[in-house]
Amino acid sequence: MPTNTSYPGVHVEEIPSSARTISTVTTSVTAFVGHTRRGPLNEPVRVTSFAEFERRFGGLTSRGALGYAVHQFFAGGGTIALVVRVAARGTGKAASVVLHAGDRRKDCPVLAVHAKEPGAWGNGLHVTVDHDTNHPEETFNLHVADARVGVRESFGGLSLEPGHGRYAETAVNPSSALIRVEVLDSGLPAASGTVSRPFDGELPDLGVELTAKIGDVERDFTLYEEDVDGEAPCTVAELALLLERKLRSLPDAPGKRAFAGATVTAFGDRLQTVAGSTDPADEVRFRGECAGDLGLDETVRPPAFPLECGEDGDPPGPRDLIGSEARKTGLQALRDVDDVNLLALPELAGYESTEDVLAVLTAADRICRERRIFLLVDAPASWSGVDAVRAGITAFDPVRSDHAGLFFPHLQLVDPLSGRLRSFPPCGAVAGVIARTDAERGVWKAPAGTEAKLLGVRSPSVRLTDRESGLLNPLGVNCLRSFPVVGAVVWGARTLAGSDVADSEWKYLPVRRLALHVEESLRRGLQWAVFEPNTEQLWQQIRLNASAYLHTLFRQGAFQGGTPREAYFVKCDADTTTQEDVDRGVVNVVVGIAPTKPAEFVIVTIQQFAGLPQA
Template sequence: MAEYLSPGVYVEEFESGSKPLEGVSTSTAGFIGLAQRGPVEGLPQLVTSPADFQRQFGGYLSESAFGSYRYLAYSVDQFFANGGSRCFVMRVAPSDAKAASNEGRGAEALSIVAKNPGAWGSLVKVVVTPASKAKTQIYEANGTRYRVKSTNGFYAGDVVTFTSGGDTQWNRIVSVQDGVIELAEELDGDVVDAALLPTKLLATSEFDLIVAFGDEVEQFDKVSLNPEAPSYVDKVAARSNLVQVQSLIVSEGAVAPFEAVTGVAEGKLEFVLGGGSDGTVGSIAASDFMGEDRGPGRRTGIQAFIDNDVVSIMAVPGVTDANVQLALVAHCENLGSRFAVLDIPREKTKVADVLTHRDLFDSSYAALYNPWLSVFDPLDKRNIFVPPSGTIAGIYSRSDTSRGVQKAPANEVLRGVVGLDVQYNKGEQDILNPKGVNLIRSFPGQGIRVWGARTVSSNPLWKYINVRRLFIFLEESIKTGTNWVVFEPNNEQLWARVQRTIDAFLTRVWRDGALMGTSAAEGFYIDIGRSTMTQDDIDNGRLICVIGVAPVKPAEFVIFRITQKTGSE
């Protein structure tokens, strides 16, 4: 409570009304798969366009090298072509993939390793040239201690050169303090030079490091092997997106860093990293996609998305291993904030085979789509068949943006798709649709469309995709928008504010057409207070709010009943 100690006018602000509650995004996708380059552990990387994906993860993978595991790049392309605006990508690499390094090229003093595994690292070019970041003249000599014009840029441990005419002396700094530099050994001859244009100079010795991959060039100027200096190569190069650099030696003598790295006193060292490998298909296992939980910031595969709170649509394009798909579904169910889009193996085209794969799942947090889609392959310059999950994720995003999450993502045209791997007819869909398999079909004059909107749940309450995704939207929006309630006094005033906040949000959702009823009261109800909480709940810090909503269901079966009317009737 505020204190009033002296006479005066006090103006205070207080909150009395409801806090606005904003709906969360439901159109951000998450993809896991093999790529040419990119991190294989840590946080998934944000991608906002196909060009952005290529900058971070490289281009398309060849069918001969990676077979059915190569579809990540194509699926991301299809996601953006069909209306997606942003996604997060986590790269998976075969266990025998290797990162390129500078082994045999100055590796005794400086280790340079590609940032992540892959043959791409063998195209990284490194250039090392000598440099100096600071120089000064000596005003006074006293044994190994020298008063200089400026000590800026000089640090204990730096290797320095003293030049006088054509002579050069090498030395090492012991300490720098109050305009005085102490060297490891005394310099020979007359070193004092107080002239306006000095000819005798004390200078630091460093090197420039340039790393290039294609059009991407990183330049680290005047780096050293001195751990005490701000220009220490390990610190400066830590921001590189291409390589990891580590100094392996700290010379005790007066050896120039450039010479320690290259083995020569002058010139420049130029080389390309080697030994990078993409690995082999045979070494890829389901566990690579399922990932490992190595702790925050070090998770891999599907587990890496535990650290991401933005993604609401998940897919592992083209990977139809039951272990991977069940792990993805479990991930979505455990978090409760995202929905899995699953592919059916391409070879399973017969109705019986499709149903065999479908029977592996029972979840309202996943949907199955079939068949595979024919799209243009920029790598082979021909049409190929790709899994539908990337395209469907784009349609989810497009439908959410244009119509809202309450609209079933079906009866939507697939962009960039020129054909289907299998043409299913109505009779076959009559068998697959009730089982929760969503078919993609081609209709004369209407293009290729998604013709199903069911989850793989056996619970009839959750058989429609839009119902489950609407509840994900409502739950995440309310959870995020009411975080301010935690630790507030649990009394009638708080209950009233919470009710007003949620009521305003659900009223807006009802007006957008996501809830049933001709009035807001028919679309939802909110119950909070003594009817939902006991004194024991209040004593144990629990605030319980019961919310009921009536979601809209898709008009899956449109029926017109027509009869004959005679003139006498």
């Protein structure tokens, strides 16, 4: 703002700099699209470790290759993955259970609880209900747990009345990672376990003999003994503590905690007794002459309500992988996602039909071009040798894209599920190598060579010689090889358009990826220029910002040349933007870069010469 010069003297003011920084975008975030055990369908989910993948998507499964690819990606140096779960259309079912009313309408269903996502994983969930709230006649607590992984969620003070502040659907569905609920009718769901009748007024005589039966095990005990238990309970809450202590002291069945983990809760003037197991057969029943007087035999239900009938979806077919652009399913789910640099489709290598493979690759290439993504293509599993590759590579002619690279052969790794050696598509391991190379050297460094080790890989499934590699490399096939001491490595860095016959300017994978990186960084970094006055001042600022960004890459070794003039140029002036362009609201920026190309062939010439005579 202008300085107020109301008095004689020196006035100092700060003005903002006109220079804007262009930040570099990510280079190795890898999207994996395919089959998983669990997880949201057709929804991109970002994970930063394989442990997180296991929590969100259920880990490895023998029915799909995606989990293994993600495992190899993180083991090889990857840091961020984007996973899209896809299942065959019409398959898969979410586990569920219906809770009924706990009042006089005992046969009335009031609340349906569904697993958050389809899959058999939901069959391991169970829910419990109690009424231990400030208003036990109107609200309830819902607890859900997955005992296999020790995950538990609790939601308190819920109501089935739509106008209530803790309406079940709005309180549970947005926040739960395990379930979603559907209100079927008003009322109150029945509490799990055994619920007593109300204790009206003073407590009855508690020095009685009772029999507790949980499942097939019966135990006799005295509820209250003055010389053992001290002062007699005076309230329902004190009675709950006494009964819980008595149950937990009883001998349990071998290997179970039905008695040892039993809980007794007081809500209002009632008691709720729940066995310490989640087995639906472990209902708590009280017997004895005085059990009816205490009201402990009023209502008996299972200790937990298990979710059932969950089914895994079948692995996706080609149409499922391609997906629908309108519904954003399959590959189309990536259209609205920023910061995706690599795409892996590990399911594709198992398809037997070449037509199916080409259909998916065509759809994937279209998305990669629109979103500036590089596609990692696995060689078909049927390619068992060099001759099979040379015969089959011609089928890929319709999809020879400079936005994709083909890798052969598959890799031999130990399957963590079986402990046996088996072959896997290489895309996950290759993506890990690319991520590691980007972090250590930069996106302009070819992710190949003796530094590009395939960590954790026993060997390629096909052992290639120098001569065989020399037959495949000119065809645009990136070989995966094994060398003594070094081990398994990536030994090729060409795009699918990089065959010698094609003579493409995007022959090399690092050149293509560097260009994509520069394009996306400039696109985002120059957003500020939109709607600015289209004048020489704007052009000068664009030149300054773009040149500063490219000079940073030059100093890091991304370009050829010994000086900036030899490495890059930025042109934005009256020559690139004419008056006609200005009238149409267009400003043209021309950027040129001289990327470094990999030293694919190192030729050493040795000449023998006779020693020179000494003077």
